[in-house]
Amino acid sequence: MTERDRLGLRGLLPPSVVSSQQQIDRFMGDLKRLEQNARDGPSDTYQLAKWRILNRLHDRNETMYYKVLIDNIEEYAPIVYTPTVGAVCQNYSGLFRRPRGMYFSAEDRGEMMSMVYNWPADQVDMIVVTDGSRILGLGDLGVQGIGIAIGKLDLYVAAAGINPQRVLPVMIDVGTNNEKLLKDPLYLGLQEHRLEGEEYVEIIDEFMEAVFSRWPNVIVQFEDFQSKWAFRLLQRYRKTYRMFNDDVQGTAGVAIAGLLGAVRAQGRPMIDFPKQKIVVAGAGSAGIGVVNAASRTMARMLGNNEVAFESARSQFWIVDAHGLITEERVDIDPDARPFARRKSELTHQGLNEGASLIEVVKKVKPDVILGLSAVGGLFSKEVLEALKDSSSSRPAIFAMSNPTKNAECTPEEAFSIIGEKVVFSSGSPFDDVDLGDGKIGHSNQGNNMYLFPGIGLGTLLSGARIVSDGMLQAAAERLASYMKEEEVLQGIIYPPTSRIRDITKEVAAAVVREAVAEDLAEGYRDMDARE
Numbered sequence: 001m002t003e004r005d006r007l008g009l010r011g012l013l014p015p016s017v018v019s020s021q022q023q024i025d026r027f028m029g030d031l032k033r034l035e036q037n038a039r040d041g042p043s044d045t046y047q048l049a050k051w052r053i054l055n056r057l058h059d060r061n062e063t064m065y066y067k068v069l070i071d072n073i074e075e076y077a078p079i080v081y082t083p084t085v086g087a088v089c090q091n092y093s094g095l096f097r098r099p100r101g102m103y104f105s106a107e108d109r110g111e112m113m114s115m116v117y118n119w120p121a122d123q124v125d126m127i128v129v130t131d132g133s134r135i136l137g138l139g140d141l142g143v144q145g146i147g148i149a150i151g152k153l154d155l156y157v158a159a160a161g162i163n164p165q166r167v168l169p170v171m172i173d174v175g176t177n178n179e180k181l182l183k184d185p186l187y188l189g190l191q192e193h194r195l196e197g198e199e200y201v202e203i204i205d206e207f208m209e210a211v212f213s214r215w216p217n218v219i220v221q222f223e224d225f226q227s228k229w230a231f232r233l234l235q236r237y238r239k240t241y242r243m244f245n246d247d248v249q250g251t252a253g254v255a256i257a258g259l260l261g262a263v264r265a266q267g268r269p270m271i272d273f274p275k276q277k278i279v280v281a282g283a284g285s286a287g288i289g290v291v292n293a294a295s296r297t298m299a300r301m302l303g304n305n306e307v308a309f310e311s312a313r314s315q316f317w318i319v320d321a322h323g324l325i326t327e328e329r330v331d332i333d334p335d336a337r338p339f340a341r342r343k344s345e346l347t348h349q350g351l352n353e354g355a356s357l358i359e360v361v362k363k364v365k366p367d368v369i370l371g372l373s374a375v376g377g378l379f380s381k382e383v384l385e386a387l388k389d390s391s392s393s394r395p396a397i398f399a400m401s402n403p404t405k406n407a408e409c410t411p412e413e414a415f416s417i418i419g420e421k422v423v424f425s426s427g428s429p430f431d432d433v434d435l436g437d438g439k440i441g442h443s444n445q446g447n448n449m450y451l452f453p454g455i456g457l458g459t460l461l462s463g464a465r466i467v468s469d470g471m472l473q474a475a476a477e478r479l480a481s482y483m484k485e486e487e488v489l490q491g492i493i494y495p496p497t498s499r500i501r502d503i504t505k506e507v508a509a510a511v512v513r514e515a516v517a518e519d520l521a522e523g524y525r526d527m528d529a530r531e
């Protein structure tokens, strides 16, 4: 009653005081009732209903929302994050009730420097920004892509402990090329085609200047930009601003950690990584990001000279929508060019420009196939059959595309065709597979959520002015070493989501240490970086 008097609340609430725990129990009771009533199991409608209930809680009681999320992260990450967040973005204009985050549109040109002051918080630590042009594997969702920025920041709060009052989801709306949305009367964004070229870059430049001018210590995570802009904007800003691209750099680190886990799962030391033959399906921001970073890791292990780089490069075969990428490709994407297979290698391997995935797997007999293609089912029965001839004692499959229906294959398919020795991971969560006789086929979730919260937290606490390659590498190595020998030998190469707070803390510490070692750290608030 004293507190009620202090806050002038006497008479404005029913007499009984309901504790936080009672409120959570009441809320969970409602949520669970939904589960009992849904006879058809986890359909999209049912998942969206859960998202709506959680979203309403987010709007009315932020503290309780994060408490529920943190305490039940394994159960609700798939709702606020991938895969359900994909359906949320697809339906965002219809689901919209209250705004969350900020919108900068092509119509705000020249206004951004003052607009940022409309945001109520004096301090913002993390921004996740998207232009909605490639949301998960669902394509251009225009302004509705704000859902992905909100979901990523939910993990910043739940996994990295960032203050929810200091996160800012941002949508940069430069139009959409999604014809369905352009015709939808409920669509919440600009109903015009996307701006391109210099006009586009000027808008992003203006946004970056505006947010860093109001919040000089903010970190900006770029998320789900179509590949051509993902790379260009990363190159443009990474040396001057505290920013990183999650799809290019976060994904690369998670993939490296998983690839090293796959080597250990064979009972071999990590240093054997440069001997692995890796077929990558998908040459977009994610695929090329992975090949770039993984080949650099191999090269470092081999001595970091030109010979080492050449040897590392030759361990990768990249297949995109037009088949195997070779130096004979006309109009080759400059980002893929360094990894195009050489003509001399092709004759020797019996492969041609544009060879199909299945041909490549048959001829190369890779240790690993890794999918970032956004094509569900790409690792077909034939591809998996071909992988049985892998030169590895324990072939590994990374079906990393999101959401669930875009996974290149399911764990059931992988284990039933290749057998219990396969190491499986996917971008969206799948259940483990019962292999009979008490054996479990482990389904790992290989998702950048194991790194981005720690990269952001480590950058924030160290006060590093930029996010360096070394900091990203340190994050990946910490994730790789996090898994214990006995886990890895059972095919468990990533931690369960329930350990996300612990792994995030470890990754952040590794990032801080590296920032200090590289002399990039300027400290946090009054605290010196070394302290």
Ligand SMILES: NC(=O)c1ccc[n+]([C@@H]2O[C@H](COP(=O)([O-])OP(=O)(O)OC[C@H]3O[C@@H](n4cnc5c(N)ncnc54)[C@H](O)[C@@H]3O)[C@@H](O)[C@H]2O)c1
Pocket (backbone or CB within 6 Å): 134, 135, 136, 137, 138, 226, 227, 246, 247, 251, 254, 281, 282, 283, 284, 285, 286, 287, 319, 320, 321, 322, 357, 371, 372, 373, 374, 375, 378, 400, 401, 402, 403, 406, 426, 427, 428, 446, 447, 448, 449
């Ligand atoms: N698990 C994770 O942490 C994670 C992280 C980032 C991205 N992703 C997923 O990766 C996917 C791709 O993202 P992106 O930004 O690189 O997209 P993108 O559209 O830029 O790239 C897709 C690539 O796949 C290729 N492709 C299309 N059809 C193919 C086929 N039949 N065979 C082989 N390749 C084919 C395309 O040519 C292109 O190179 C998305 O589904 C995204 O959700 C997952």
Ligand SMILES: O=C(O)C[C@H](O)C(=O)O
Pocket (backbone or CB within 6 Å): 081, 082, 135, 136, 137, 224, 246, 247, 401, 402, 427, 447, 448, 449
């Ligand atoms: O959002 C995710 O779940 C991972 C990744 O950033 C993606 O774009 O698919």
Ligand SMILES: [Mg+2]
Pocket (backbone or CB within 6 Å): 136, 223, 224, 246, 247
């Ligand atoms: Mg992404």
